[in-house]
Amino acid sequence: MAGSLPPLLLVGCGQMGGAMLAGWLADGLAPSVILDRHRDDIPAPHSVVRQASDLPDDFAPALIILATKPQKAAEILPSIAHFARHAPILSVMAGKTVGGLTAALAEAGTPGATVIRAMPNTPSAVGQGMTVCFAPPTATEADRALCTRLLSAVGDVAWVADEAQMDAVTAVSGSGPAYVFLLAELMEQAGIAQGLPADLARRIARRTVSGAGALMEQSGIDAAELRRRVTSPGGTTQQALEVLMAPQAWPATMEQAIAAATRRARELAS
Ligand SMILES: NC(=O)c1ccc[n+]([C@@H]2O[C@H](COP(=O)([O-])OP(=O)(O)OC[C@H]3O[C@@H](n4cnc5c(N)ncnc54)[C@H](OP(=O)(O)O)[C@@H]3O)[C@@H](O)[C@H]2O)c1
Known part of the structure; x- marks a missing residue:
């Protein structure tokens, strides 16, 4: 129009x-x-x-x-x-x-x-x-x-x-797409490290990130619930999440990253 x-x-x-x-x-x-x-x-x-x-x-x-x-x-x-x-x-x-x-x-x-x-x-x-x-x-x-x-x-x-x-908004949603793109990069690299051909690793990492985002958006279901639905007890996802969700791993890292970005946004004001 x-x-x-x-x-x-x-x-x-x-x-x-x-x-x-x-x-x-x-x-x-x-x-x-x-x-x-x-x-x-x-x-x-x-x-x-x-x-x-x-x-x-x-x-x-x-x-x-x-x-x-x-x-x-x-x-x-x-x-x-x-x-x-x-x-x-x-x-x-x-x-x-x-x-x-x-x-x-x-x-x-x-x-x-x-x-x-x-x-x-x-x-x-x-x-x-x-x-x-x-x-x-x-x-x-x-x-x-x-x-x-x-x-x-x-x-x-x-x-x-x-x-x-x-x-804090700047740190979460303004800069946030960069964290998600980094996730796709790291998943791709980790897939290659596990023996996948580079083009396949790239394709499945990208599609997984964009597909998960679309599912979250379209379903309106909480992220934590969507995560639980992928996680069978004793299965592969649980093994990965035990690494990622260890207190010193993603929970601490994400908090530090968002705090650092929030501080930088404050500094830019001065
Ligand atoms: N990138 C993001 O994801 C994002 C997200 C949220 C908010 N922001 C905010 O958006 C703003 C822009 O960020 P950006 O990443 O888009 O920056 P950018 O890519 O550098 O874009 C700014 C553009 O403005 C031009 N420009 C600057 N001064 C000018 C002047 N006097 N005359 C003519 N053109 C001029 C720049 O040219 P030169 O490079 O030649 O100076 C550049 O092309 C920032 O304040 C940032 O905080 C960015």
């Missing part, structure tokens, strides 16, 4: 911005502008500019999405601040707080801008994303509804009332 989503200014179209854009394009997006140094494959009627000074002055986006690395925020904000006089900003940058971004926009000549934070993930590219959002009390219901509409075009959307929770 062409044009079902409103016009956007997408600032940064790399891994995450590109994943969201792919979903929006598939859903029908009103003519939008993408600011990115590298993309040259954006279909008409959308346009790409390489630098903020090339942005058309008369462009009136309904929403500005900030999807550059957090470290680039200070460089880019002054050049796009004027657009935030008329449209809310949706930042997907890990760690960057609403307060910090609002203050930076004020310093750049746009006081009182509306900034909403979101943490999406890359499965957004295939409509299977998970995005968690936080809006300050100054955001209107219409602003929140606009963000929900846009983000639900690329997957599931949840809101938190406490911005501090965004750091």
Whole structure:
């Protein structure tokens, strides 16, 4: 359905911005502008500019999405601040707080801008994303509804009332696809170590990860129950799970990994 989503200014179209854009394009997006140094494959009627000074002055986006690395925020904000006089900003940058971004926009000549934070993930590219959002009390219901509409075009959307929770969200669902891809890599390598041909090991590891995810999603059954259903007493799965679920193994490792990512999200804010 062409044009079902409103016009956007997408600032940064790399891994995450590109994943969201792919979903929006598939859903029908009103003519939008993408600011990115590298993309040259954006279909008409959308346009790409390489630098903020090339942005058309008369462009009136309904929403500005900030999807550059957090470290680039200070460089880019002054050049796009004027657009935030008329449209809310949706930042997907890990760690960057609403307060910090609002203050930076004020310093750049746009006081009182509306900034909403979101943490999406890359499965957004295939409509299977998970995005968690936080809006300050100054955001209107219409602003929140606009963000929900846009983000639900690329997957599931949840809101938190406490911005501090965004750091743990970043660690679980923002970075989370990487942990799942690592699982597929490690299963493939372990299959090869047990004598499987590399192409078969790759194929069965990938399909097992994606199939298990689809079963969990479509059945709605708890992960723990689905795990139990694969585990016959005394069988092969039980042997593997005794290794993986030993207290010092995955339970401890996953907790440490998520804690490390949460800490890093907090550091990025400072
Ligand atoms: N990757 C994920 O899975 C994920 C998940 C959730 C949230 N996020 C968040 O999404 C944001 C983007 O991450 P990413 O992995 O997508 O980064 P990325 O791949 O580096 O994409 C950012 C893009 O913006 C471009 N860019 C930066 N500054 C620019 C400027 N001044 N003018 C024109 N283009 C500019 C970059 O070009 P250059 O490389 O030349 O700078 C790059 O193409 C981060 O803040 C991250 O926290 C990412």
